[in-house]
Amino acid sequence: MGEFELIRRYFLPLAGRQESGSLILGPGDDCAIQRIPAGRDLVFSVDALVEGVHFPRNYRPDYLGWRALAAAASDLAAMGADPECFTLALTLPAVDEQWLEDFSMGLRKASEAFGLELAGGDTTSGPLTLSLQVHGTVEQGAGIRRSGARPGDLIAVSGTLGDAGAALDYLSEPAPSADMLAVLERYHHPWPRLDLAGAIRQYATAAVDISDGLLADLGHILSASGVGAQIESARMPLSPALVRLKGEKALDCALRSGDDYELCVCFSRENWERAPESLKRQLTVIGFVDAEPGLYLDGVDCGLEAVPAGFDHFRSEL
Numbered sequence: 001m002g003e004f005e006l007i008r009r010y011f012l013p014l015a016g017r018q019e020s021g022s023l024i025l026g027p028g029d030d031c032a033i034q035r036i037p038a039g040r041d042l043v044f045s046v047d048a049l050v051e052g053v054h055f056p057r058n059y060r061p062d063y064l065g066w067r068a069l070a071a072a073a074s075d076l077a078a079m080g081a082d083p084e085c086f087t088l089a090l091t092l093p094a095v096d097e098q099w100l101e102d103f104s105m106g107l108r109k110a111s112e113a114f115g116l117e118l119a120g121g122d123t124t125s126g127p128l129t130l131s132l133q134v135h136g137t138v139e140q141g142a143g144i145r146r147s148g149a150r151p152g153d154l155i156a157v158s159g160t161l162g163d164a165g166a167a168l169d170y171l172s173e174p175a176p177s178a179d180m181l182a183v184l185e186r187y188h189h190p191w192p193r194l195d196l197a198g199a200i201r202q203y204a205t206a207a208v209d210i211s212d213g214l215l216a217d218l219g220h221i222l223s224a225s226g227v228g229a230q231i232e233s234a235r236m237p238l239s240p241a242l243v244r245l246k247g248e249k250a251l252d253c254a255l256r257s258g259d260d261y262e263l264c265v266c267f268s269r270e271n272w273e274r275a276p277e278s279l280k281r282q283l284t285v286i287g288f289v290d291a292e293p294g295l296y297l298d299g300v301d302c303g304l305e306a307v308p309a310g311f312d313h314f315r316s317e318l
Contacts, residue, residue: 014108014118022084022137023117032119034085040137045075051128056171061099063188064130065106071211072132073114074192074261078209080144080201081136083114083194088121091129114194142201149206149225151291153266156283158193160239161214165257166246182241190261199279200263203271212258215302219295221266228294231287255297 015026025033036042049068051057069086076083088107111118116134167187170180192209200207206225208217222229236254243250266289267275294301 014104014111015120022135023119026085027118027120032085032087034119034135036137039140041140041143043076043079043081043136043138043143044133045072046131046133047072047075049130049132060188061103062106065103065108066110066189067187068130068132069107069110069114069116069134070190070192070261071259072134073110073116073194074190074209074211076134076136077193077197078144078207078263079136079138080142080197080204080207081138082197083116084135084137085117085119086111086132086134087119089131090121090123091126092123093126093128114192138201144201144204144207146206146208146221146224148204149221149227149266149289150268151227151289153205153268153289154272154285155218155229155231155264155266155287155289156272156285157210157214157237157262157264158196158283159260159262160237160242160254161210161260161262162242162246162250162253162255162257163187163239164190164259164261165213166242166250166253167259168257179241179245182239183245187259190259192261193263196263196279196282199276200265203267203275203279204265205268205271206266208264210258210260210262210264213256214264215255215295215297216258218264221264222289222293222295225289226293228290228292228296229287230290230296230299233298235284235286237284237286 022034022036023032024035025031034042047068049055049071051059055064055067072086073083110116119135163183163186167180167183170176170184171187173180176184206221208221210217218229218231233251233255236251238250238254242253246253265283272280272285290296296302
């Protein structure tokens with residue numbers, strides 16, 4: 001099967017599926033065309049995923065299609081952006097029609113779930129690698145940045161933390177328990193918090209998606225904003241499945257493991273009080289922003305220098 005037949009069969013069906021009106025021209029020409037409405041800013045991000053580094057070797061292709069787009073879309077959620085479209089550059093070691101069928105199915109389900117239309121891309125031969133660029137829009141000046149946190153702001157996180165990181169221990173489990181299946185689902189099918197984007201951009205001072213672990217990603221906000229933080233382990237939202245599986249190690253999973261794709265968001269106290277209950281019910285306040293630099297957990301300075309900087313793409317292997 002040639003490149004153009006591969007694209008026509010497996011990826012053209014993903015184009016033209018959304019009705020946002022932003023994408024004027026999709027796959028088929030030399031470039032795609034996206035029209036940005038007046039009064040809005042374009043928000044975009046690119047992620048590269050390499051087999052054995054960002055996902056396990058011989059990973060199920062339908063899971064990979066979902067996870068790849070979810071990871072990229074999570075960056076849009078952190079900026080408070082509305083999703084519009086994405087591009088995909090896919091490097092394949094060989095043309096495996098069943099693999100492509102399953103991968104495109106997972107990608108199609110994710111694109112429909114997240115409201116992202118395929119705008120174009122490229123395919124080539126080589127080690128299995130995916131590069132996805134996602135586009136979204138926000139009202140001019142409304143994009144949430146990491147640099148906006150201020151002393152006194154509350155720090156909140158969405159959902160529960162640590163499940164996806166814990167799932168790495170059970171990827172090869174032949175007969176997973178119900179709790180194992182629960183955390184594995186969080187790893188295989190993460191859900192970027194695009195549902196919160198519209199609300200948090202009205203009230204948040206800063207935000208980041210939790211892809212590399214809470215401590216690492218909160219550290220990015222603190223560094224960009226020139227502030228510190230005080231957080232409490234007792235406030236950390238943990239799923240019952242994670243607690244049963246990991247016991248005392250559950251907290252460490254929540255603090256340091258990645259792939260949750262939840263949000264860490266800062267709010268002024270006034271904005272937190274003003275925020276609708278429908279938003280606050282989906283968030284857990286875990287601490288506050290401090291004027292003094294440093295990251296304190298239960299009053300103990302774990303120091304930004306001691307906190308992992310995030311996933312190391314040049315040292316880690318799955």
